[in-house]
Amino acid sequence: MRAVTEPATPVGAATALAVERLRVTLGPRTGGHDLVRGVSLTVHRHRTVALVGESGSGKTLTGLALLGLTPPGTSVAAGRLQIGGEELASCSDADLARFRGRRIAMVFQNPMVAMNPVLTIGQQFLQVLRHNLALSRPAARARARDLLGAVGVADAPRRLDQYPFEMSGGMLQRIMLALALSAEPDVLVADEPTTALDTTLQAQVMALLAERQAQLGMGVLLVSHDLGLVAGMADEVDVMYAGRIVERAPTADLFSAPAHPYTQALLRTVRDIASPTTTVLSAIPGAPPQLATLPAGCSFAPRCPLAAPECTVALPELRAVAAGHEVACVRVGQ
Amino acid sequence: MTASPVTAAPVAVRATLPRVRAGVRRLSWRELVGGGGLVAFVLAAVLAGVVSPWSPDALAIGSRLQGPSTAHLLGTDQLGRDLLSRILYGLRPSLESGFAAIALAAVVGVLLGLPSGYFGSVIDSIVTRILDLLVAWPAVFLALAVVLLLGTGELQVIIAIGLAEVPVFSRLVRSIALLAARSDHVVAAKAAGASAPRIMVRHVLPFVVAPLVVQFAIAAPQALVAEASLNYLGLGTHPPAPSLGAMVSEGQAFLAYAAGPIVFPIAVIVVLVVCLTLLADGLQDRLDPHRGAERRRP
Amino acid sequence: MSAPRAVPGAPPGAPPGASPLVEVSDLVVNYRVRVRGARSHAVVRAVDGVSLTVGRGVTVGLVGESGSGKSTLGRALLRLTPAAGGAVTFEGHEVLSAGRGSLRVLRQRAQLVFQNPIGSLNGRMRVGSIVREPLDIQRIGDRASRPQRVRELLDQVGLPAGAEHRYPHELSGGQQQRVALARALAPAPSLIVCDEPVAALDVSVQAQVLELLKEVQRATGVSYLFIAHDLNVVRHLARETYVMYLGAVVERGASSSLFERPRHPYTQGLVAATPVADPARSSPPPLLRGEIPSPMDVPAGCRFHTRCPFARDRCRTEVPVLAPTPDGGAVACHLWEELPRAAASGGTLLSGR
Numbered sequence: 001m002r003a004v005t006e007p008a009t010p011v012g013a014a015t016a017l018a019v020e021r022l023r024v025t026l027g028p029r030t031g032g033h034d035l036v037r038g039v040s041l042t043v044h045r046h047r048t049v050a051l052v053g054e055s056g057s058g059k060t061l062t063g064l065a066l067l068g069l070t071p072p073g074t075s076v077a078a079g080r081l082q083i084g085g086e087e088l089a090s091c092s093d094a095d096l097a098r099f100r101g102r103r104i105a106m107v108f109q110n111p112m113v114a115m116n117p118v119l120t121i122g123q124q125f126l127q128v129l130r131h132n133l134a135l136s137r138p139a140a141r142a143r144a145r146d147l148l149g150a151v152g153v154a155d156a157p158r159r160l161d162q163y164p165f166e167m168s169g170g171m172l173q174r175i176m177l178a179l180a181l182s183a184e185p186d187v188l189v190a191d192e193p194t195t196a197l198d199t200t201l202q203a204q205v206m207a208l209l210a211e212r213q214a215q216l217g218m219g220v221l222l223v224s225h226d227l228g229l230v231a232g233m234a235d236e237v238d239v240m241y242a243g244r245i246v247e248r249a250p251t252a253d254l255f256s257a258p259a260h261p262y263t264q265a266l267l268r269t270v271r272d273i274a275s276p277t278t279t280v281l282s283a284i285p286g287a288p289p290q291l292a293t294l295p296a297g298c299s300f301a302p303r304c305p306l307a308a309p310e311c312t313v314a315l316p317e318l319r320a321v322a323a324g325h326e327v328a329c330v331r332v333g334q
Numbered sequence: 335m336t337a338s339p340v341t342a343a344p345v346a347v348r349a350t351l352p353r354v355r356a357g358v359r360r361l362s363w364r365e366l367v368g369g370g371g372l373v374a375f376v377l378a379a380v381l382a383g384v385v386s387p388w389s390p391d392a393l394a395i396g397s398r399l400q401g402p403s404t405a406h407l408l409g410t411d412q413l414g415r416d417l418l419s420r421i422l423y424g425l426r427p428s429l430e431s432g433f434a435a436i437a438l439a440a441v442v443g444v445l446l447g448l449p450s451g452y453f454g455s456v457i458d459s460i461v462t463r464i465l466d467l468l469v470a471w472p473a474v475f476l477a478l479a480v481v482l483l484l485g486t487g488e489l490q491v492i493i494a495i496g497l498a499e500v501p502v503f504s505r506l507v508r509s510i511a512l513l514a515a516r517s518d519h520v521v522a523a524k525a526a527g528a529s530a531p532r533i534m535v536r537h538v539l540p541f542v543v544a545p546l547v548v549q550f551a552i553a554a555p556q557a558l559v560a561e562a563s564l565n566y567l568g569l570g571t572h573p574p575a576p577s578l579g580a581m582v583s584e585g586q587a588f589l590a591y592a593a594g595p596i597v598f599p600i601a602v603i604v605v606l607v608v609c610l611t612l613l614a615d616g617l618q619d620r621l622d623p624h625r626g627a628e629r630r631r632p
Numbered sequence: 633m634s635a636p637r638a639v640p641g642a643p644p645g646a647p648p649g650a651s652p653l654v655e656v657s658d659l660v661v662n663y664r665v666r667v668r669g670a671r672s673h674a675v676v677r678a679v680d681g682v683s684l685t686v687g688r689g690v691t692v693g694l695v696g697e698s699g700s701g702k703s704t705l706g707r708a709l710l711r712l713t714p715a716a717g718g719a720v721t722f723e724g725h726e727v728l729s730a731g732r733g734s735l736r737v738l739r740q741r742a743q744l745v746f747q748n749p750i751g752s753l754n755g756r757m758r759v760g761s762i763v764r765e766p767l768d769i770q771r772i773g774d775r776a777s778r779p780q781r782v783r784e785l786l787d788q789v790g791l792p793a794g795a796e797h798r799y800p801h802e803l804s805g806g807q808q809q810r811v812a813l814a815r816a817l818a819p820a821p822s823l824i825v826c827d828e829p830v831a832a833l834d835v836s837v838q839a840q841v842l843e844l845l846k847e848v849q850r851a852t853g854v855s856y857l858f859i860a861h862d863l864n865v866v867r868h869l870a871r872e873t874y875v876m877y878l879g880a881v882v883e884r885g886a887s888s889s890l891f892e893r894p895r896h897p898y899t900q901g902l903v904a905a906t907p908v909a910d911p912a913r914s915s916p917p918p919l920l921r922g923e924i925p926s927p928m929d930v931p932a933g934c935r936f937h938t939r940c941p942f943a944r945d946r947c948r949t950e951v952p953v954l955a956p957t958p959d960g961g962a963v964a965c966h967l968w969e970e971l972p973r974a975a976a977s978g979g980t981l982l983s984g985r
Contacts, residue, residue: 054834054836055834168923170923171923198697198698198861199861199862199863199907200901200902200905200918201923202905203918203919203920204918204920207917207918225834228909229907231911232911252912255911255912265836266835267909269835269836269838270835270909271909272839272868273838273864273865274864274909275868276868276887276888276891281842281843281868282839283836283839283840287804287806518748519751519752519753519754521712521744522744522746522753522812523754523765524712525710525739525742525743525744526743526818526819527739527740529769536757536765537754540756
């Protein structure tokens with residue numbers, strides 16, 4: 001069941017990723033609670049969709065679930081999952097393993113942790129390239145050199161013989177990007193790819209990501225908490241709160257006309273902080289909800305300035321308010 | 335030590351995956367079996383006077399080196415003494431000196447390791463040298479040296495085993511203190527003017543306790559075996575007082591006539607060691623940082 | 633606190649004639665680093681001759697990439713890291729050579745708030761004990777009055793009643809940072825060094841904590857040395873800002889002019905790299921290439937020349953000194969008078985390369 005309106009996309013753009021009603025549950029099937037509560041999203045080739053939210057919103061879990069990498073103790077279910085135009089029978093690890101690394105790849109927040117500390121960069125490339133692309137050893141090494149060159153790593157042969165700890169975080173993040181893109185996947189999930197880096201390096205890495213995307217044409221799902229970063233990178237922004245997408249819009253629309261009270265509050269906060277003249281920062285009162293004990297109805301209602309009795313009745317569904325702009329709030333338009 | 339002036343990386347909103355809120359986790363089978371076994375042994379030793387069918391020293395020359403029977407459940411030794419009773423009584427010095435030795439090692443280990451890790455530099459170097467000195471000797475020679483200097487007896491056994499275990503404890507404490515000394519909460523305490531002893535006791539020691547408990551359980555079986563070995567070598571308790579090691583030692587001469595006097599004490603040592611090892615394993619799992627220590631509530 | 637040392641409506645400025653709260657001059661901090669394969673230690677200059685002034689009741693910002701030495705500077709001026717040279721005066725006392733007596737003043741009147749709130753709180757202690765510890769150490773008040781004072785402090789930072797009985801891990805990140813702030817405020821300090829205090833918090837919580845910091849400053853007249861990488865946060869809070877690069881200050885000035893029209897190419901690069909939550913302002917290609925060099929290997933001449941798009945021969949040999957600028961700031965760059973003053977977005981700089 002697709003949403004009422006498709007986000008504005010260039011005509012003929014192929015779907016890189018489509019998932020419907022994704023659910024990630026923590027704990028036993030009965031008695032457990034959902035951390036991701038029915039997320040549907042589509043990423044087209046050449047396009048970047050940003051999944052924005054605060055900690056605990058489920059944005060990272062959504063990204064991990066698409067690769068079958070959710071932590072132990074969780075289970076994943078979805079109405080439908082399509083990667084690179086191919087339907088998957090299920091979200092099971094076995095079904096996803098075939099796609100992981102080849103059709104869908106991931107860049108993690110902390111490259112120092114995400115890479116194996118006891119293998120050289122070259123060995124890690126060799127493993128990935130031989131497994132995913134079945135290349136011979138010399139071919140894989142030559143390919144690794146090219147890939148490193150493509151992400152702006154100078155002196156690739158030397159770098160291949162170094163260990164992760166011998167490199168800076170910025171260099172490692174470039175290398176991780178090269179590794180993730182080695183099989184030219186249809187989709188790249190980038191989970192806070194620059195959060196551990198200085199802003200100067202963030203700018204470099206994001207420019208590099210954009211450049212590689214232009215060359216390879218993969219769809220990018222950019223998971224981030226940083227609205228500033230997203231503004232410059234994404235074509236579409238999906239805002240998550242308490243495990244659900246509460247607003248989805250083309251980037252320009254989201255920033256110029258945010259519809260959901262949560263998005264509005266978040267943007268106001270970001271802009272207040274960025275404004276040296278504001279005397280009092282508009283903070284969102286309270287704290288993000290605990291997913292184990294969610295109130296009935298809209299999860300944001302307890303912190304929402306516009307909350308009305310009807311907000312606590314039923315969980316609001318996404319509905320279109322403009323072309324490609326959907327929002328899950330019963331108060332919008334009232 | 336690197337210069338890293340605090341990674342000021344924009345580690346903003348780290349996407350923390352919600353964790354299972356673990357209350358008091360149920361006991362694992364390792365903890366149940368190991369802990370239960372240990373409790374049973376301790377009870378048996380404590381209540382030896384009540385549960386023993388015979389006095390451990392009651393001689394019965396007529397029934398020497400007998401196999402198990404209804405009168406003597408595990409048989410008798412070369413002097414006709416009831417093996418079960420001797421084992422029950424023999425558990426006492428084993429458990430006592432084993433635990434006392436580890437307690438000694440833990441205390442000395444904390445006293446050495448805490449300042450060593452916290453201050454580093456000169457103090458660390460001195461402590462490390464002392465430990466190297468202890469480690470350089472094979473444990474048996476260390477024990478012999480103690481006995482040479484202080485004579486034989488239970489206290490000497492405790493000191494000998496304790497000394498041999500000090501380096502392990504000290505290094506463990508040092509490594510944790512080293513990490514804790516660099517943590518922000520210690521810097522905050524320094525900034526508030528806390529003295530070094532205060533910081534060590536209030537802000538470092540609490541983090542050492544849990545790993546110490548695990549190490550205690552890991553070292554206990556080693557200490558038991560060491561205690562038995564020293565008694566086997568005749569460096570511990572004086573006859574006729576029973577001890578598991580001494581019983582093995584005495585039984586050895588009569589192995590050709592009866593296996594009981596040597597097999598049963600060894601079996602008891604083995605079961606005891608297995609229980610302690612299981613308990614240590616279980617405790618280690620419980621304190622595994624991946625499972626609970628880092629839990630954070632949203 | 634019954635009698636807050638309130639400076640009602642005090643503009644962020646020192647009372648006339650008063651000496652500044654903190655004066656750092658030519659501070660040098662070295663680290664000894666073991667080099668692989670070498671027998672001896674290498675000496676790394678983490679802070680290399682920094683001078684800085686913090687007035688009373690104001691916020692001074694300190695920005696720079698990781699590895700710039702900004703955190704080390706903060707710790708050295710609190711004497712939590714030994715300094716190798718220079719001088720620090722705090723409330724008129726020399727800090728670096730202070731004996732026990734003067735050091736006690738510093739330990740009472742200068743405190744620290746960290747980036748990672750959970751790491752900065754002892755997880756084995758309850759919130760009440762954490763906040764009370766400075767009072768115990770400094771023997772402020774008596775046993776009977778301290779719990780009351782703790783309650784007031786927790787109230788001041790907006791923590792609910794009963795919070796003193798909780799453990800840090802039972803609180804949210806924002807609440808943990810409030811506890812850390814309450815602990816810092818306990819001995820009634822005149823200076824708090826804030827080392828990335830909101831970087832680990834969610835955006836919606838960041839605003840709450842920043843607002844609290846401002847409120848506390850209004851109520852108590854405390855000064856902040858605010859160390860952060862997020863230029864937006866610093867610009868919002870600090871009246872004056874210092875920019876550090878590889879252990880040295882490269883630019884200083886009123887936050888308004890510094891961020892609107894940065895003079896030093898490094899500051900320009902930092903400003904240009906700061907994301908703006910506005911898709912209409914297309915993000916320019918990154919101005920700063922490469923990464924900050926290792927402090928073990930500081931470039932000769934201007935330490936920034938290896939990454940500077942404008943570097944010339946002179947920059948590679950001659951060390952620039954901090955020179956005053958007409959708008960009251962200072963900049964350490966040979967070329968600052970020739971360079972275009974970039975607009976806030978850094979747009980004009982793009983032709984520089």
